[in-house]
Amino acid sequence: MQKPTLRDVAQAAGVHVATASRALNPNTRSLVNADTARRVSRAAKSLGYRPNPIARSLKTAKSLTVGVVLPDLTNPLFPPIVRGIDDLLGPAGYSALIVNTDNDPAREKAQIDSLRSRQVEGLIVATARLNHPLLTELHQQDVKMVLVNRRTDHLDVSSVVPDDAAGIAQAVAHLARLGHRRVLHLAGPATTSTGITRARSFRNAVREFDLVQDPALIAPCDFWAEAEGARAMRAALDAGTEFTAVIAGNDLLALGAYDVCGERGIACPDDISIVGFNDMPFLDKLRPALTTVAVPHQQIGVEAARMLLEAIDGPARPARSVLLPVSLVVRASTRKPAAG
Amino acid sequence: MQKPTLRDVAQAAGVHVATASRALNPNTRSLVNADTARRVSRAAKSLGYRPNPIARSLKTAKSLTVGVVLPDLTNPLFPPIVRGIDDLLGPAGYSALIVNTDNDPAREKAQIDSLRSRQVEGLIVATARLNHPLLTELHQQDVKMVLVNRRTDHLDVSSVVPDDAAGIAQAVAHLARLGHRRVLHLAGPATTSTGITRARSFRNAVREFDLVQDPALIAPCDFWAEAEGARAMRAALDAGTEFTAVIAGNDLLALGAYDVCGERGIACPDDISIVGFNDMPFLDKLRPALTTVAVPHQQIGVEAARMLLEAIDGPARPARSVLLPVSLVVRASTRKPAAG
């Protein structure tokens, strides 16, 4: 028993395949006699007919597929974004094809090529660097895309990102209120919009809250990774930089700071307060539970998918940038500085 | 400038499209004059030709796509499995379509229907319950599939799972060696193969190491969730059951046990030792860092994908069950019992 095709259904219903097609397609159903339509539907159901989207795609030149480009699905940041994307795409009849680039530009190019050859109708990209020739190239070729989490410079492409500036400002305000005056920022890579936006916002907030402004209080990190956060933290300590609190560019960098506290017998939060960014899962289980900035990752995915579908369906719109609100989650890793 | 099709390439190379097709397809390339083949390849490259897999699929009835059915991508267990799957599938020209069921059978059915209508060539299923009518039905319809992580009863389907029995045996041995005699098992749901296999193995190991056998020392949990682990742990404590160590069916249940220790002022590992299962990310950051059984999740994905491709390409083979080796990771949540 072969899979029934539209022809089988048409035959069973005693109509032409074109009529069957119209009857089964919600958009064209109104063009066909209600009786006929019902007859076709019943025939389809009784045969267990399932339309073949491949044939449809070939005809309509729409694959009903979008590509999702991630550095690494294994990073706990991304699964919620993917969930959000899927949740919005599914009801619209679209599916997501996920690829991992491992932050390797060559691999990224290969993966995106593969997605394009699979005829994806658009891309959701989480790997943007500020200077990103590949994205520029894609944009010139009118590939529809939406950036998530991070953005690119000088490129008129839609994006959905957390309100990095507000998050850092809240973190600084929190520490200032507790009485901290010397706060170290573990700054993320300057190649990423999140890295530089958070660092810039940190400087602004430090000024605004009248904390100590000192270039040594900004420790650059070259990767968003725990080991790199630890390295930068050690370097700051070794250089004799004084501070009573740390705001990490993200949670992984904060974990690196935790590690160094462990190594050097620094008590958190008694000696040093630490704040992260992202609110990854299970941070509340750390000892001390990490104070961090919660980002609505799933919502980022939902918004990005929505914008991409708009771009696919609708006419060319101007690029939009959506900032999603964040909120400081105060846990046990921050407290007022030791009386000094 | 439209996307070039095979016809364009053929035209540019001055051959028929059939010849171009043969020249570009590695399998049929040998059927064509080497010179011609080279000419076609060059034309293809210079035009930037990318074959359209949709057209190919329509003709060959192969979608080069497999479905991956997960409870929830957001559970840290699954991203590594998906990575493993992708890593093996990619080089073979296949892609994975991921769906989340949220452990809801209705949603599972809908998602799998959607995958099938997308013509996936096979399924990798991580949601198996012991009694799982839907899987039985799929199997009867000759849907190719491989189960990961969990299995099903009475169904001759291939699976790739961790060596649950060995993992629990190692955990019990470790605690026995430390001197524990009364160990509580937070048993996972009896609807899942992992739940019952680990519980059975726990009973066997307790007997083997001559620890105290007491039905009260097996606390059943109805879900693989932190809150459920906490509930079961509280229940055991409230019932006055005595124990100096806990082996949780998985890490989430262990986290629930941690929570209860926090609530009731029980010190871990001083008062009670705790062991998890799976070695989720960041468990080493807990205080105390959790002793657990490490499972090669990525490897599970790789093996499952390999087996599925074999089933797709090759002739019908008998179902195979692969057990992947696990290893106990001793961290800070276990130590010898307080002298009593």
Add this chain to the structure above:
DNA sequence: CTGAAAGCGCTAACAA
């Protein structure tokens, strides 16, 4: 070794 021709399953003008 290469060309001709047919067709995968569906949709979309165009006619009737």
Add this chain to the structure above:
DNA sequence: TTGTTAGCGCTTTCAG
């Protein structure tokens, strides 16, 4: 309202 016709881009017999 329905049927006719053509064709999406590719692979695959079958001839030549």
